[in-house]
Amino acid sequence: MENKNLLLIVNxxxxxxxxxxxxxxxxEILSAGGYNVTVYPTKERGDATEKxxxxxxxxxxxxxxxxxxxxxxxxxxxxxQSGIDCTLGYIPSGTLNEWSSGLHIxxxxxxxxxxxxxxxxxxxxxxxxxxxxxxxxxSFGAFTEASYSAPQDVKNVLGQAxxxxxxxxxxxxxxxxxxxFECEEKTVEGDFLFGAVSNSxxxxxxxxxxxxxxxxxxxxxxxxxxxxxDNILKLQPIIDGIIKxxxxxxxxxxxxxxKIKVTGGADVSWTLDGEFAQGADEITIxxxxxxIHLTVPNEE
Numbered sequence: 001m002e003n004k005n006l007l008l009i010v011n012x013x014x015x016x017x018x019x020x021x022x023x024x025x026x027x028e029i030l031s032a033g034g035y036n037v038t039v040y041p042t043k044e045r046g047d048a049t050e051k052x053x054x055x056x057x058x059x060x061x062x063x064x065x066x067x068x069x070x071x072x073x074x075x076x077x078x079x080x081q082s083g084i085d086c087t088l089g090y091i092p093s094g095t096l097n098e099w100s101s102g103l104h105i106x107x108x109x110x111x112x113x114x115x116x117x118x119x120x121x122x123x124x125x126x127x128x129x130x131x132x133x134x135x136x137x138x139s140f141g142a143f144t145e146a147s148y149s150a151p152q153d154v155k156n157v158l159g160q161a162x163x164x165x166x167x168x169x170x171x172x173x174x175x176x177x178x179x180x181f182e183c184e185e186k187t188v189e190g191d192f193l194f195g196a197v198s199n200s201x202x203x204x205x206x207x208x209x210x211x212x213x214x215x216x217x218x219x220x221x222x223x224x225x226x227x228x229x230d231n232i233l234k235l236q237p238i239i240d241g242i243i244k245x246x247x248x249x250x251x252x253x254x255x256x257x258x259k260i261k262v263t264g265g266a267d268v269s270w271t272l273d274g275e276f277a278q279g280a281d282e283i284t285i286x287x288x289x290x291x292i293h294l295t296v297p298n299e300e
Contacts, residue, residue, distance in 0.1 A: 155244020
């Protein structure tokens with residue numbers, strides 16, 4: 001018998017706090033779909049992870065996350081750490097919502113709720129960064145600090161522009177980062193301005209990949225590294241290549257891998273799904289193939 005108990009985990013502060021006015025409508029939609037809905041509003045950072053870890057393995061058949069990418073990351077981390085096998089639903093109400101855009105999940109809160117009721121379930125890969133987890137990206141370098149340093153109230157007012165302005169503030173502090181990347185396919189070492197190990201159609205709202213080169217459940221990451229040019233004039237063709245999705249330019253390293261080791265980054269600040277993570281002298285990033293089950297729109 002199908003478990004129709006549903007836990008709705010809500011971050012009331014995400015995005016422009018839209019969920020505060022939409023919550024009743026969402027509960028009505030999910031209840032009309034036959035679910036017994038329990039609402040849990042998060043209280044602080046990390047709360048969603050602890051809530052999921054405290055659950056009995058078979059208490060809920062579906063956990064729905066309503067928040068931004070950070071809240072989704074917390075719930076996925078809770079599932080991975082606890083070993084609970086539970087289907088996820090996602091109602092994006094954050095600022096960027098990078099992951100959901102690649103899955104065609106609606107930005108309309110009521111429509112996203114309807115798609116959970118009427119959608120289909122797919123399996124997706126998850127990244128493991130040392131002992132931490134990420135749903136769509138682990139990145140470092142230029143602009144990545146903006147995702148976790150922009151204040152929430154500024155994000156609420158400015159939306160995605162908040163990340164851009166916060167990134168502009170840090171431009172003067174950008175320094176090349178020397179790292180070594182080793183995987184089965186190749187070894188790459190050098191000075192880099194930016195890097196991302198991702199499972200997403202876009203990173204930071206700035207880097208967007210062609211759909212032909214990304215699959216979210218193929219067991220592989222997309223690795224993008226931007227080398228630090230020895231001449232500032234060489235930076236423009238690199239930027240142009242990123243904008244035009246031409247990743248074969250000099251200065252751009254782009255490849256696929258299921259597991260990669262990064263060395264020399266003890267002082268490097270990373271961001272995992274928009275949240276800060278400290279680097280290490282050596283860290284391994286692993287693709288956990290088909291680690292979660294997610295309900296997405298049934299586009300047929």
